[in-house]
Amino acid sequence: MKRRWLKTRVIVNPASNQGRTRHRWAEIKESLRNFFKDFKYDFTEKPCQATELARQALRDGTELLIGVGGDGTVNEIANGFFEEGKIINPEATLGIVPSGTGCDLTRSLNIPRNLKNAIKFISEAPDQAIDVGRITYTEAEGRISTRYFLNIADFGLGGEVVRRVNQQRLKRKASSYIRCLIETMLSFKGHEVHLEVDGQEKTSGRYLIGAIANGQVFGKGMKVAPEARLDDSLFDLILVKSLRFLEFCLHGWKLINGSHISYHKVQMWRGQKVKVTPICPEPVLIEIDGEQVGHLPATFEIIPRSLLVKGFLRKV
Numbered sequence: 001m002k003r004r005w006l007k008t009r010v011i012v013n014p015a016s017n018q019g020r021t022r023h024r025w026a027e028i029k030e031s032l033r034n035f036f037k038d039f040k041y042d043f044t045e046k047p048c049q050a051t052e053l054a055r056q057a058l059r060d061g062t063e064l065l066i067g068v069g070g071d072g073t074v075n076e077i078a079n080g081f082f083e084e085g086k087i088i089n090p091e092a093t094l095g096i097v098p099s100g101t102g103c104d105l106t107r108s109l110n111i112p113r114n115l116k117n118a119i120k121f122i123s124e125a126p127d128q129a130i131d132v133g134r135i136t137y138t139e140a141e142g143r144i145s146t147r148y149f150l151n152i153a154d155f156g157l158g159g160e161v162v163r164r165v166n167q168q169r170l171k172r173k174a175s176s177y178i179r180c181l182i183e184t185m186l187s188f189k190g191h192e193v194h195l196e197v198d199g200q201e202k203t204s205g206r207y208l209i210g211a212i213a214n215g216q217v218f219g220k221g222m223k224v225a226p227e228a229r230l231d232d233s234l235f236d237l238i239l240v241k242s243l244r245f246l247e248f249c250l251h252g253w254k255l256i257n258g259s260h261i262s263y264h265k266v267q268m269w270r271g272q273k274v275k276v277t278p279i280c281p282e283p284v285l286i287e288i289d290g291e292q293v294g295h296l297p298a299t300f301e302i303i304p305r306s307l308l309v310k311g312f313l314r315k316v
Contacts, residue, residue: 006063006064006093007061007062007063007064008036008038008039008040008062008063008064008065008066009039009040009041009042009057009062009064009065009066010032010039010040010041010042010066010067010068011041011042011044011050011053011054011057011065011066011067011068011073011077012025012028012041012042012043012044012068012069013043013044013050013067013068013069013070013072013073013099013100014043014044015044016068016069016070016072016073016099016100016101017069017070017099017100017101018101020099021068021069021099021100024099024115027115028068028097028099028115028119029041031115031116031119032066032119034116034119035119035120035122035123036123039066042057044073044076047076048076049076050067050069050073050076050077050080051076051077051079051080052080053077053080054076054077054078054079054080054081055080055081055083055088057080058080058081058088058089058092059088062092063089063091063092063093064092064093064095064122065077065080065081065092065093065094065095066094066095066096066097066122067094067095067096067097068097068099069097069099069100070098070099070100070101070102070103070290071100071102071103071104071105071151071289071290071291072100072102072289072290072291073100074094074096074105074150074289075148075149075150075151075288075289075290075291077094078094078132078148078149078150078307079147079148081094081148081307082148087306087307090306090308091308092308093127093308093309093310094307094308094309094310095122095309095310096109096111096118096122096309096310096311097115097118097119097122098111098113098118099115101177101220102177102219102220102290104151104152104215104217104218104219104220104221104290105150105151105215105217105289107215107216107217107221108151108215108216108217108228108230108311108313109128109230109309109310109311109312109313110311110312110313111125111310111311121310122310125310125311125312126310126311126312127308127309127310128230128231128308128309128310128311128312128313129231129305129306129307129308130150130214130230130231130305130306130307130308130309130311130313131214131230131231131232131233131234131302131303131304131305131306132148132149132150132214132302132303132306132307133148133149133150133153133212133214133235133288133300133301133302133303134146134147134148134149134300134301134302134303135147135148135149135153135286135288135298135299135300135301136298136299136301137286137293137294137295137296137297137298137299138294138295138296138297138298139293139294140294140295145293145294147288147293148303149214149288149289150214150215150230150289150307150309151213151214151215151217151218151289152211152212152213152214152215152217152218152224152225152288152289153211153212153286153287153288153289153298153300154209154210154211154212154218154224154286154287155191155193155210155276155284155285155286155287155295155296155298156188156190156191156207156208156209156210156284156285157181157184157185157188157190157208157209158209158211158218158219158287159284159285159286159287159292159295160184160188160285161177161180161181161184161219162285162287162290162291162292163285163292164180164183164184165177165180166292168180177219177220178220181219185245185248186245188208189206189208189242190206190207190208190241190242191206191207191278191280191282191284192204192205192206192207192278192279192280193205193207193210193276193277193278193279193280193284193296194276194277194278194279195210195237195239195274195275195276195277196274196275196276197237197269197270197271197273197274198271198272198273199273202269203239203267204279205239205241206241206242207239207240207241207242208240208241208242208243208248209224209238209239209240210237210238210239210240210276211224211225211236211237211238211239212235212237212274212300213225213228213235213236213237213238214228214230214235214302215228215230216228216258218290219255221256222255222256223255223256223257223258224238224255224258224260225238225258226257226258226261227261229313230313231305231313233272233302233304233305234270234271234272234302235270235271235272235274235300235302236268236269236270237268237269237270237271237274238261238266238267238268239266239267239268240260240265240266241265241266241267243265251263272301272302273299273300273301273302274299274300275297275298275299275300276296276297276298276299276300277296277297278295278296278297283295283296284296286298
């Protein structure tokens with residue numbers, strides 16, 4: 001039986017890609033109908049709604065859940081696959097139609113950015129069992145919370161940049177990620193933290209970037225973890241020590257192609273559980289799959305091969 005005949009649900013974030021998804025929906029819907037016999041769809045209207053929509057769809061027997069949006073939308077939908085710490089239906093599959101300002105996960109899955117090709121890809125690509133990250137972290141109000149992520153969680157620079165991007169959006173100003181990255185680099189010097197990997201103390205120090213990577217790419221295309229795989233049951237932990245702005249300008253390009261791993265201010269470990277505790281008094285912000293969610297302390301755990309996704313895993 002072809003996968004196109006599975007019970008299919010589409011969850012759309014119309015605000016993604018700066019609202020362009022809403023304007024393209026008629027085109028997207030028509031393209032979906034070319035490859036899927038029948039499907040229902042929902043629009044999200046508020047943050048985190050995609051999680052509940054996904055959870056309800058899976059309870060109702062949905063077998064193929066398609067997300068239309070960016071990394072944040074896909075993250076919310078992936079969280080909906082879990083309920084009370086368990087996967088709702090281990091045979092249900094996630095498909096992705098990239099339609100966001102950031103679609104970093106799609107690079108590790110080799111999903112085309114072109115609309116029609118991406119939808120055709122969902123109908124033809126195999127199911128891949130990938131690892132899922134689970135993070136237990138501290139919310140802004142001090143509560144302890146748990147979320148799941150598919151691609152990369154990070155602390156330090158990434159969280160600071162996303163906070164600046166969000167501030168610009170609230171002011172209704174242009175929010176170029178690259179511009180906010182440069183502005184943040186002019187003032188941000190990193191945070192002091194202590195790290196444990198699989199129960200063993202590894203290091204303490206001041207770090208500009210700390211990436212707990214399941215996938216390879218974050219920050220709109222930066223190849224922060226070039227050797228990471230989505231199905232190896234391990235995180236790649238990448239730490240970048242504090243850099244002066246000029247030093248970042250001279251060597252920051254290495255993050256684009258992944259050649260930074262050999263730089264003397266970069267450290268890497270692999271493991272299934274990472275615990276990060278702040279030493280500094282100021283909050284150390286965390287982002288997961290491009291969304292700023294809270295701050296350290298936090299624990300990151302891998303759940304091996306726990307979610308089916310349509311894709312072709314990128315080879316190292």
